Amino acid sequence: xxxxxxxxxxxxxxxxxxxxxxxxxxxxxxxxxxxxxxxxxxxxxxxxxxxxxxxxxxxxxxxxxxxxxxxxxxxxxxxxxxxxxxxxxxxxxxxxxxxxxxxxxxxxxxxxxxxxxxxxxxxxxxxxxxxxxxxxxxxxxxxxxxxxxxxxxxxxxxxxxxxxxxxxxxxxxxxxxxxxxxxxxxxxxxxxxxxxxxxxxxxxxxxxxxxxxxxxxxxxxxxxxxxxxxxxxxxxxxxxxxxxxxxxxxxxxxxxxxxxxxxxxxxxxxxxxxxxxxxxxxxxxxxxxxxxxxxxxxxxxxxxxxxxxxxxxxxxxxxxxxxxxxxxxxxxxxxxxxxxxxxxxxxxxxxxxxxxxxxxxxxxxxxxxxxxxxxxxxxxxxxxxxxxxxxxxxxxxxxxxxxxxxxxxxxxxxxxxxxxxxxxxxxxxxxxxxxxxxxxxxxx
Amino acid sequence: xxxxxxxxxxxxxxxxxxxxxxxxxxxxxxxxxxxxxxxxxxxxxxxxxxxxxxxxxxxxxxxxxxxxxxxxxxxxxxxxxxxxxxxxxxxxxxxxxxxxxxxxxxxxxxxxxxxxxxxxxxxxxxxxxxxxxxxxxxxxxxxxxxxxxxxxxxxxxxxxxxxxxxxxxxxxxxxxxxxxxxxxxxxxxxxxxxxxxxxxxxxxxxxxxxxxxxxxxxxxxxxxxxxxxxxxxxxxxxxxxxxxxxxxxxxxxxxxxxxxxxxxxxxxxxxxxxxxxxxxxxxxxxxxxxxxxxxxxxxxxxxxxxxxxxxxxxxxxxxxxxxxxxxxxxxxxxxxxxxxxxxxxxxxxxxxxxxxxxxxxxxxxxxxxxxxxxxxxxxxxxxxxxxxxxxxxxxxxxxxxxxxxxxxxxxxxxxxxxxxxxxxxxxxxxxxxxxxxxxxxxxx
Numbered sequence: 027x028x029x030x031x032x033x034x035x036x037x038x039x040x041x042x043x044x045x046x047x048x049x050x051x052x053x054x055x056x057x058x059x060x061x062x063x064x065x066x067x068x069x070x071x072x073x074x075x076x077x078x079x080x081x082x083x084x085x086x087x088x089x090x091x092x093x094x095x096x097x098x099x100x101x102x103x104x105x106x107x108x109x110x111x112x113x114x115x116x117x118x119x120x121x122x123x124x125x126x127x128x129x130x131x132x133x134x135x136x137x138x139x140x141x142x143x144x145x146x147x148x149x150x151x152x153x154x155x156x157x158x159x160x161x162x163x164x165x166x167x168x169x170x171x172x173x174x175x176x177x178x179x180x181x182x183x184x185x186x187x188x189x190x191x192x193x194x195x196x197x198x199x200x201x202x203x204x205x206x207x208x209x210x211x212x213x214x215x216x217x218x219x220x221x222x223x224x225x226x227x228x229x230x231x232x233x234x235x236x237x238x239x240x241x242x243x244x245x246x247x248x249x250x251x252x253x254x255x256x257x258x259x260x261x262x263x264x265x266x267x268x269x270x271x272x273x274x275x276x277x278x279x280x281x282x283x284x285x286x287x288x289x290x291x292x293x294x295x296x297x298x299x300x301x302x303x304x305x306x307x308x309x310x311x312x313x314x315x316x317x318x319x320x321x322x323x324x325x326x327x328x329x330x331x332x333x334x335x336x337x338x339x340x341x342x343x344x345x346x347x348x349x350x351x352x353x354x355x356x357x358x359x360x361x362x363x364x365x366x367x368x369x370x371x372x373x374x375x376x377x378x379x380x381x382x383x384x385x386x387x388x389x390x391x392x393x394x395x396x397x398x399x400x401x402x403x404x405x406x407x408x409x410x411x412x413x414x415x416x417x418x419x420x421x422x423x424x425x426x427x428x429x430x431x432x433x434x435x436x437x438x439x440x441x442x443x444x445x446x447x448x449x450x451x452x453x454x455x456x457x458x459x460x461x462x463x464x465x466x467x468x469x470x
Numbered sequence: 471x472x473x474x475x476x477x478x479x480x481x482x483x484x485x486x487x488x489x490x491x492x493x494x495x496x497x498x499x500x501x502x503x504x505x506x507x508x509x510x511x512x513x514x515x516x517x518x519x520x521x522x523x524x525x526x527x528x529x530x531x532x533x534x535x536x537x538x539x540x541x542x543x544x545x546x547x548x549x550x551x552x553x554x555x556x557x558x559x560x561x562x563x564x565x566x567x568x569x570x571x572x573x574x575x576x577x578x579x580x581x582x583x584x585x586x587x588x589x590x591x592x593x594x595x596x597x598x599x600x601x602x603x604x605x606x607x608x609x610x611x612x613x614x615x616x617x618x619x620x621x622x623x624x625x626x627x628x629x630x631x632x633x634x635x636x637x638x639x640x641x642x643x644x645x646x647x648x649x650x651x652x653x654x655x656x657x658x659x660x661x662x663x664x665x666x667x668x669x670x671x672x673x674x675x676x677x678x679x680x681x682x683x684x685x686x687x688x689x690x691x692x693x694x695x696x697x698x699x700x701x702x703x704x705x706x707x708x709x710x711x712x713x714x715x716x717x718x719x720x721x722x723x724x725x726x727x728x729x730x731x732x733x734x735x736x737x738x739x740x741x742x743x744x745x746x747x748x749x750x751x752x753x754x755x756x757x758x759x760x761x762x763x764x765x766x767x768x769x770x771x772x773x774x775x776x777x778x779x780x781x782x783x784x785x786x787x788x789x790x791x792x793x794x795x796x797x798x799x800x801x802x803x804x805x806x807x808x809x810x811x812x813x814x815x816x817x818x819x820x821x822x823x824x825x826x827x828x829x830x831x832x833x834x835x836x837x838x839x840x841x842x843x844x845x846x847x848x849x850x851x852x853x854x855x856x857x858x859x860x861x862x863x864x865x866x867x868x869x870x871x872x873x874x875x876x877x878x879x880x881x882x883x884x885x886x887x888x889x890x891x892x893x894x895x896x897x898x899x900x901x902x903x904x905x906x907x908x909x910x911x912x913x914x
Contacts, residue, residue, distance in 0.1 A: 049645075050645045056643035060675060062586045086578075086673060097673060098641065098651075099673055099674060100582045100586065101579050101582035101674070103547070103548055103551075104547055104579060104582040105551075107547075107552045108551045108555040108586050110506075110552060111510070111552040111555060111556060126572065126574075130530070130606040134545045137545075138549065141506070142506045142548055142549070158669075162668055163572055163574060163668070164666055164667040197500070199500035201493075222608055224605075224607070224608065225605035229529065229530060229541060230504065230543060230544065230545070231504060
């Protein structure tokens with residue numbers, strides 16, 4: 027069979043329509059971000075089109091002085107649980123920070139979602155990097171970089187251990203023998219590590235997928251290593267064909283080097299297609315959207331994200347780029363360090379730096395439906411991704427992609443016309459992990 | 471209008487049917503506790519009958535050696551979120567421990583449920599008292615008694631503060647003025663207390679009820695004080711008419727002494743009605759159920775709960791009652807201390823003590839439908855409760871109560887025939903708390 031492209035929908039409305047000019051669009055309800063019907067409608071549309079998953083991003087901090095407000099959002103697990111009982115096939119991937127949630131709570135909430143959705147849960151593991159978030163959890167400063175990733179790896183390890191608390195046949199519910207639970211099939215974890223100490227067992231049986239699917243979005247050196255160790259899906263940043271192919275090859279190589287099958291880590295490239303009747307029209311539209319969303323104050327605020335939501339408005343825009351290297355380093359993002367280096371090398375002012383790093387770059391998936399389908403197919407063929415993590419501005423934009431682009435991919439044998447399975451693992455072609463205790467027993 | 475009785479349904483199946491003999495009943499699915507359809511069906515039945523709320527208990531610890539296993543349960547918030555989108559009127563009250571969940575996460579998860587349910591969320595605040603649970607959260611021993619309650623009070627205070635992060639009109643979304651969020655209506659919390667330090671604001675707008683409804687279940691001195699300070703609903707333990715009236719009067723008195731309106735704290739008495747064609751038949755059935763669920767090992771294990779899930783099977787049953795006073799005290803439950811005192815005074819063996827404290831006591835709500843309705847009405851009239859928190863063994867038992875008892879209460883004007891409101895506050899007759907910042911502004 028031709029190798030197939032995976033499609034995920036990054037839900038829109040998530041952070042509140044206030045984060046860009048979209049809230050002024052009369053087609054978008056002002057309260058879309060907290061209206062569960064809005065998400066259920068998106069999930070149903072994506073499921074009707076046979077998408078692999080709905081993906082919910084998250085952030086735990088808002089600041090009224092920060093123009094692209096990440097505000098007024100539903101909590102991802104309650105959101106996805108509501109979507110679960112109005113859908114049957116589409117995967118449900120929620121973002122949850124390993125920095126401020128205990129492994130026991132994370133394990134049980136995702137296991138619960140996996141039971142409620144009957145095998146469609148995925149966890150997008152993130153680490154929280156900003157001081158604003160840490161102040162909501164009793165800390166003055168966020169955890170440093172190495173601590174955050176070491177802790178994240180141990181966190182996921184504990185969660186997975188807890189998900190194996192029960193073997194698949196732990197609950198015979200055998201009336202004749204008077205055995206509801208077979209205690210020999212229940213396994214406490216007794217984890218004692220550098221960051222966590224968790225006894226277990228979990229208080230919920232093994233879920234339909236064995237374990238929910240682990241997603242991650244590592245870009246830095248540590249992030250890529252974490253991904254190679256634990257991720258089964260990756261949300262990769264967009265870029266040029268060259269940069270995305272490099273990223274793809276690097277992740278697959280690191281994964282294989284750890285003895286894992288590189289086919290069991292699927293890379294979803296972030297993509298925001300802009301589709302119109304002609305290529306020229308699509309490019310005009312794309313530029314128009316960019317300009318509407320990117321007046322200078324918004325650019326300045328968005329720019330600050332690479333420095334841990336640093337507020338650059340306190341500096342003179344026309345003075346040399348300020349000394350924020352420490353913020354860049356602490357943020358744990360490679361982008362900040364790159365910006366600092368270039369600003370110094372080129373002797374740029376703050377304004378020049380902001381403009382250089384927030385210049386208009388159209389999505390490679392801009393054009394008429396055929397151009398978009400062609401580009402998707404050629405990038406996929408060139409090894410830039412296994413799937414796309416698609417973002418749209420409105421429901422109409424999603425509908426247009428579904429109506430006009432998906433059939434082209436299907437006609438070329440690049441996208442499914444029916445779901446292969448009722449579980450996310452089944453549809454992604456990922457194996458169900460055997461319970462570690464059952465495996466240990468089999469090896470004995 | 472005649473004062474009305476409130477009815478809540480304590481969902482069954484919650485802890486797994488393995489916790490008593492029920493799993494052998496062919497009418498009960500073996501996986502009922504993790505089957506979301508089972509809960510949705512209960513909620514719909516209770517909503518059809520105009521019940522005030524569905525109530526989900528929780529525990530975060532299981533032990534395979536502990537016969538009445540509290541095992542294999544869905545996490546309450548994911549469960550209720552799924553129920554929310556298949557119901558329209560019934561309140562949704564979930565249990566969440568203040569001991570092992572940060573205030574920021576609790577606040578946003580319940581605010582999210584309140585948005586998803588469009589105003590029907592309630593939080594049953596519990597403190598976790600057993601060593602088994604603490605070991606799932608990185609601690610060797612649970613927090614001591616005073617710390618737990620002091621921390622709980624501060625926790626709820628912080629959560630409520632976060633729920634007031636936005637005034638009701640904080641999001642004008644005014645296109646003409648280009649104002650999505652009015653920053654003057656957003657209020658960080660800047661809380662710095664003994665146990666928590668939380669900056670805020672929350673990342674979700676004020677929810678339809680203003681604040682989700684706070685429930686509690688305090689029995690000890692500290693528990694009753696916590697309830698009087700923060701609770702709007704109380705889950706009270708069953709007992710004799712005298713003991714329940716005393717409890718009721720005590721809570722109302724404490725609440726009034728704090729300057730709160732005692733009508734704004736509703737006491738729900740735990741009740742497990744047993745209904746049959748005749749009183750005699752109901753009492754026979756009640757005894758039969760008790761005997762099936764209470765062989766001696768189960769009694770012994772259940773008995774250990776009053777001592778923080780202490781395992782009494784390690785002691786000689788026929789030796790004098792062991793020295794477990796420290797466990798009783800640490801558990802934070804008054805019952806353990808009472809047991810220790812009586813065992814000493816009467817010079818009882820362990821076996822005699824267990825039997826004395828686990829003797830058969832039929833529910834006062836046992837009988838034919840008229841007897842049960844009469845008893846409910848007379849206890850209500852005598853000031854034993856504002857509402858009942860009803861538990862049933864099977865869906866048939868719930869159906870029978872709805873078909874045969876509810877109409878009698880309605881005919882006597884003691885229970886609603888239509889919902890008064892779409893929100894839990896509205897149906898319970900509880901006021902919507904005014905946002906503290908709006909109030910402060912009005913007073914200025």
